[in-house]
Amino acid sequence: MTVTIGFHAAADTRVDLFTYGTEGTPILDLSGSEHSLTISAFSRVSNADHLAFAKALATAAAEYVTALETYAAAHPDGS
Incomplete structure (x- = not known):
């Protein structure tokens, strides 16, 4: 499967990293009032x-x- 996504950051876009130590992989989250993108791995x-x-x-x-x-x-x- 191929997916193409465009993500345009806005003035309110936040970049957050959620970590779980040795219990799970980290999650990178970019989000704002009307948009969100989460990066992780299965x-x-x-x-x-x-x-x-x-x-x-x-x-x-x-x-x-x-x-x-x-x-x-x-x-x-x-x-």
């Missing part, structure tokens, strides 16, 4: 695969920050 996903996904997500998020900083520096008035 128990059938191996820890190695889940960890590889999390590392790829972290790398992409860091690259996103760098790209956004470049854009923001070129458009300081927000336009």
